[in-house]
Structure formats: C-alpha cells, structure tokens
Amino acid sequence: MNEKTPFRLPPIEPTNDAALAARLQHKIDHKTKPLGALGALEDLALQLGLIQRSESPALHAPQMLVFAADHGIAAEGVSAYPQAVTVQMVANMLAGGAAINVFSRQHGFALQVVDAGVAAELPAHPQLLPRKIAYGTKNLCHEAAMSRSEAEAALSAGMAVVQALPGNVLALGEMGIANTSAAALLLARLAGTRIEDATGRGTGLSDPQLLHKQGVLKLALARHPASQPLDVLAELAALGGFEIAMMAGAMLQAASQRRVVLVDGFIAGAAALVAHALVPAVRDYLVFCHRSAETGHRLLLAQLQAKPLLELDLRLGEGTGALLAWPLLQSAANFLNQMASFESAGISAKAGE
Template identity: 55%
Template sequence: MLIPTITAIADADLAGKLDHAINHKTKPLGSLGMLEPLARQVGLIQQTIEPQLRLPAVLVFAADHGVTDEGISAYPQSVTWQMVENFLANGAAINVFARQNDCGLYIVDAGVKHDFGARENLLDFKQGPGTRNFAQEPAMTMQQCENAMLVGMKLADTLTGDVLGFGEMGIGNTTSAAALMHKLTGIPVAQCVGAGTGLSEDGVRHKQQVIEAAVALHASANEPLDVLATFGGFEIAMMAGAMLQAAAMRKVLLIDGFIVTSALLVAARLQPAILDYCVFSHCSDESGHRLLLAHLLTHLKARPLLQLDLRLGEGTGAVLALPLLHAAVNFLREMATFDSAQVSEKSAD
C-alpha cells in the first residue's frame, strides 16, 4: 500500500512573516495566548499570511469490535448500530454541535454489525460485520486493514474544505485504542486502560487483563501496520488513512479524543510530519488520553485547546473547538495593525 507523503510545514521565511503579522496586531505581545501559535500553524499549513477556513467537516466512522465478546464494555455491542441510527436521525450530541457550528457532518459505516440498507446521509463503506476478537486472533487481516485505510484516503480526497475533524463510534473501541497505545508507545497497559463507556473498577481490571493476554498472544506484531491490523478496528484504520491523505492535501486535522488520537498515533508512526497538521481539540476524561497526548506533543510545543472532561467521542470535542480555530484565523485576517489603526505601540524598554 502506498502511504501518502506528508511534508513538514517548517518554512522560516513564512514563519517570520506570520510572526510579524501576529505581533503587530492591536494587542500586547502574546495577549491572545494559544490563539497566536494556532494562527501561525494554520498559516504555515496553508502557506499564506491570510489563512481561511472553508467548509469545515467532521467524519464520524462507526464499526464494531469482536473483542466485546470478552465482556470489556459496559454496553452491549448493539449500541453501535443504535447510535448510528441516532446520528442519522440528527439526535446525537455531534449532530447538535455540528449544526451549531455550521460544520459538515458525514457518518461512515466502516464495519458495523448491522444491515442499514441504503440510507440518506450514511456513507456505506462496510469492511465486514465488525472485526474479529483480538483476544483470540488478529482483529483484521492485513488486506482488510489496508483496504480500510485506502477507503479513508479516498474519502478525505473527496472533501474540498480546509478543515477535517474526526470522530468515531464503536462499542469496544477504547480497548483497541488502549492496546494500540501500549504497543506503539511502550506505556504500561495499566496506564492506557480506562473506564470507556463506564466500567466499574473490576471491569477496568478485567479489560486490562484481556489486553495484556492479547499482547502476549500477538507478541510478534510490532510494526505500525501489523499492530493496527492485530488490535485495531475498521473505523480506526479508516481514520488513519483519512488523516494521512488529509495532511498530504495540507488540510487542518482537528483531532478529537482517545480513540481518534490512537488512530493518529498509527498515522504518525508511518508519517511523523502529520503532527504538524494536527490541532488537538481537547484532553478527554478517558484514562490514557492525557499520557497519549503528552507522548505525541513532546516535541511540538502544543497542547489541547480545551479541558472539559469530555469522554463521549463522536467528534464532539473536535467540533466544540472549531470556533477557536475560526477565531485564530479571523484575528490574523481581520484584526487591525497598530499602523492601520493609528494606535501607538509599546515603547521600547
């Protein structure tokens, strides 16, 4: 499979022009806080000192996971397809927030164990009726994993906007995300595992034990794509592909919570420069997400925009952060400079 090539956004000349533009707006230096480096980042991604955000959209990928057979979720697997129906009926939180923020919303059946039939507003790219139980065998074949990634790449290629957010739905996918996190970072399983949809302490311990046993069973899976095929889900693989293609097209990637970040982790192992294109919307309340963000952001001098104790998924955090992204771009494009407003700048010390 051909992985899209992603170019780092570093450009000293353009960075200098962006810094000059930001620093000469009618405000004290640095007074817009995190919006200032965010504006700089978007300018570097779009290669302009006047960036803009056209047609922002979020893709919500849904799929089922065979590992739910191990009793690792507080909810039955049927909730996956029931929530997809809720998305299609415009009744979920992501529907509310997408409408509120004028954000396009696309629901993708990546591999739900349910026959929806032909449905308006549902993109049917089902790779199968959920993955296999990775506690017993690899979740996907390599061919299935690569096919899911290729579908994600093609989807990203069809969207013309400048910003692409990512969301997911899949009972059991925090277990997949925790396994991916452990295998690709080396962080102990106990620090990767959380309550997911609301497990008790005993449930969390069981979930940890299931992952540890599966990791021992599949000890030979170490390369990023092998790890993804062994422990991932159709929705996670499809997201990773979409992220890679979107970054190759110089789109801003708006990253949601734990499961979305685990897909990004895989993509970053394949193309490290993808992190330059990522805006991390929030730090979720799911145990492990903070550590995973810290692992990814060590060299980026970046941090999540919001801390709202979210753990819903669906792309909700990404869409809630979208107004901040607009604010960063709009102040750079529209705010007056000291010269244009005839306002005196700070005197030299």
C-alpha cells in the same frame, strides 16, 4: 490488468517554511495587543497559516466524518454496553438525534457517517457512506483483529472518502462499542505505555469491570508480541479497529491536501498515533481539540507532544470535542486577518519595537 493496486501512503509536505513562519509571527506580534497576550490562540493562528501556506488563512466548507465499526473483543466483556449499541447509535446519528448532529448543525459542518465495519447491515441513507471492510473485527484475544490486507483496505478507504470531500477543514469522530480497548492497546504498543495506564473506563465501567478490562488487554498484548523492528501496519492489524484505521487514512489524506484536521478524543487520538507512526509529517496538520476524561488520553497527547485546546472532561467521542473547539479556530483565523496592527491603528508599540 486485474492486478491489485499496491498500497501506498500519500506524500505529506512538512510545514517547515521558516520564512513564512517568520512573517506570520511578525504579523501576530504586531497586532494591537501585548506580545503573546492571546496565548495559545497565537500558536493556533501560526499553525493555520503554515498549513495553508498563507499569511491570511481562510477556513471554508468544514466537514465532519464519523467512522463507525464494531470490535470482536467486545465479546470479552470490556464495555459497559452491548455491541448492539453501535448500530443503534448510528441509526440515531442518521436520524439527527446524537450530540454530534446537534454540534454539526450549530457550527455549520457537513456531517457524514462512514460504515467502516459495523456488525450489521445498515439501510441506505443520504448521510451514510458504506465502506464496510467486514462485520466487525475479530476477537483479538484469540487472533489478529484484522488481516494486513484489511488494515490496508481500511486505510485506503479513509483516504478515498476524504479525496471526495470539499473544503479545507476536516473533523473526525467515531462510534464503536469496545473501541477504547483497541485504542488502549495501540497506545501501549506504539508508545510503550503500561496497559494499566492506557486503559480507562470507556463508557462507564465500575472498578471491578475496569480491572477485568485491564486483565483482558494484558492477555491480548501477550497474544500478539511486538513486531521487531516495529511494523506499524502489523500492529494496527493485530490490535486496531476498522474505524481507527480509516480515521488514520483520512488524516493522512487530509494532510497531503493541506487540510486542517481537527482531532477529537482518545479514539481519534489513537488514529493520530497510527498516522504519525506511518508518516510523521502528518503531525503538522493536526489540531488536538481537547483532553478527554479517558485515562490514556493524557499520555497519548504527551507522546505526540500535543497541547489540546480544551479540557472539559468529555468522554463521548463522535467528534463532539472537535466541534466544541471549532470557534477557537475561527477566532484564530479572524484575529490574524481582521485585527488592526499598531501601525494601521496609529497606536504606539512597546518601547524598543
């Protein structure tokens, strides 16, 4: 049998166990602190417990995946840097010199770079996973960025990469010149955001360059009318990038395996938007780590009803914001597991409790 295996999305169970949620909330509320005093950390502890179906969640063997790919729309001058920077930055990551390498070493994450579609041959390296769909997407100002089968292949590749990983925590990052354009287009199409509001400066565009980028993206949207009814895979194929598609697949697979998923900035957020549109239950497993300085990210987070853990005006990508938030997840799990309760500490609770 040489028939192609049909594309299937992984099943994801919502984390809607009301009884477990009540037990976790009771445990959180009866720690030696005023009710709600640890703020968002308490919400995070509850989410971790629900993801792991446990009143004592544990985080182990955290993985960092950086998906790299090129974009045909870079030919339209939408980035401050040439496309060659993608392969140069991948080489820097594999040499251990990028910011994500520094933070991965600091926090004990196993780092791998995934070639999702870099427009060059990459030499073999122990930390490089060759999963190239093509040598960059096509210029979506003239044709679809990828075919539907390529979009499905990218999603499947992201799923397969995660299947092979140990641990129960997955952080996701990316590298790809012009990928803020693809992310802005997906935000505009999937959330109905105006392109002017979805489009930011990316790697540091000047005001005239930003206006040019917005004009290019308006034409690109007009070139690809919205599918009726909305077909998420068709929109991903028309407007997306290989690294965005693979990240979306990775998120879906991780959620199906009850892993905690650390979502980085605007590009990873666009992948989350795609994943959520495909399987809404994935949202329960996503921890949104920071709000970036990229214009559309605030709107994207609002669309997903996400409250990010940090706001540091980051706009680097690579997964850096995800790893900067990692100590907060550790603290959430640790206070839930190690902090004394009023009863165990022999401390009087608030009157009426």
